[in-house]
Amino acid sequence: MSAPMNVALVGIGKIAIDQHVPAIAASADWTLAATCSRHGTVDGVAAYDDFDRLLAERADISVVSLCLPPVPRFDYAAAALRAGRHVMLEKPPGATLAEVHALQHLAEAQGLTLFATWHSRMAHAVAPARAWLQDKRVTRAHITWREDVRKWHPGQDWVFEPGGMGVFDPGINALSILTEILPEPVHLTGAELEFPDNRATPIGAQLRFSGNVSADFDWRQEGPQTWDIEVETDAGHLALRMGGNVLEIDGKAAAGENTIMGEYPALYARMADLVRTGQSDVDLAPMVHVADAMTLGRRMTVAPFDF
Structure with missing residues (x-):
């Protein structure tokens, strides 16, 4: 077995504490050697609040995992690559497609690994769903992705900036699954985007794609959350429940389990393999759909939203 690699975790917020830290701790591939954050820390791990100082002082750290919001992430990723570190990006990989393309070129020029992660693709039932659909003709597909922003991003105003x-x-989690499982690619043909009167990004979206594919995203659902993808084919009906973790074929359970705990360990296992084999993985198909929705979408103003 190869020796564990030292990784620095940058941006110690909810997703880092809930998912990244436990995944790293449980892996024989990794040692969490340092963190960098304005406020957050991890017990027993060297903490920095200056990323340039971390890069200068910690030559032993070969990999940087970025859990920052999308807007500031490019500068950190570019600095890490220029300093000779492999980089792992939380989803979405950046604020724009162009900046992620720039990071791709930089990583290639430096001979380094860049991994744009999509954690929902690692859900338990996604691979079985893809395998079942591979030889089928899709006649219709619909995504229902409704959750409570107050639960998952409490007080985090940056999501509306x-x-x-x-x-x-x-919603991009759903699109990451869709682009993974469909046997043929689709493209966006229209959208309605619901913007709160006091916010700069949408709180709801209805999307239409080629191939009779549609999606309904909403961030205002209280109570039970809904993360479903339904696909009609010439050979039956497929449903992915619980964010891709449970597969049903013609209404009967077929694969998966009702837990998301395996997604981030699988991401870190994938990153370890990419680094050790000298490869990158930067699939931007889910982000293309979002960019297209922002281009084609009809803006609709709805009630103000406050946490």
Whole structure:
């Protein structure tokens, strides 16, 4: 077995504490060697509040995992790559497609790994769903992705600022699954985007794609949350429940389990493999759909939203 690699975790917020830290701790591939954050820390781990100082002082750290919001992430990723560190990006990989393309070119020029992660693709039932659909003809597909922003991003106003993506922050998870499982690619043909009167990004979205595919995203759902993808084919009906963790075929359970705990360990296992084999993985298909929705979408103003 290869020796564990030292990783620095940058941006110690809710997603880092809930998912990244436990995944790293449980892995034989990694040692959490340092963190960098304005406020957050991890017990027993060296903490920095200056990223340039971390890069200068910690030559032992070969990999940087970025959990910052999308807007500031580019500068950190570019600095890490220029300093010779491999980089792992939380989803979405950036605020714009152009900046992620720039990071791709920089990583390639430096001979380094860049991994744009999509954690929902690692859900338990996504691979079985993709395998089942591979030889089927899709006649219709619909996504229902409705959750409570107050639960998942409490008080985090950045999600409603330009670059924060609004409801596409969770919706892009659904799109990452859709682009992984469909046997043929689709493209956006129209959208309605619901912007709160006091916010810069949408809180709801209805999307239409080629191939009779549609999606309904909403960030105002209280109580039970809904993360479903339904696909009609010439050979039956497929449903992914619980964010891709449970697969049903013609209404009967077929694969998966009702837990999301395996997603981030799988991401870090993938990153370890990419680094050790000298590869990158930067699939921007989910982000293209979001960018197209912002281009084609009809803006609709709805009631103000406050946490």
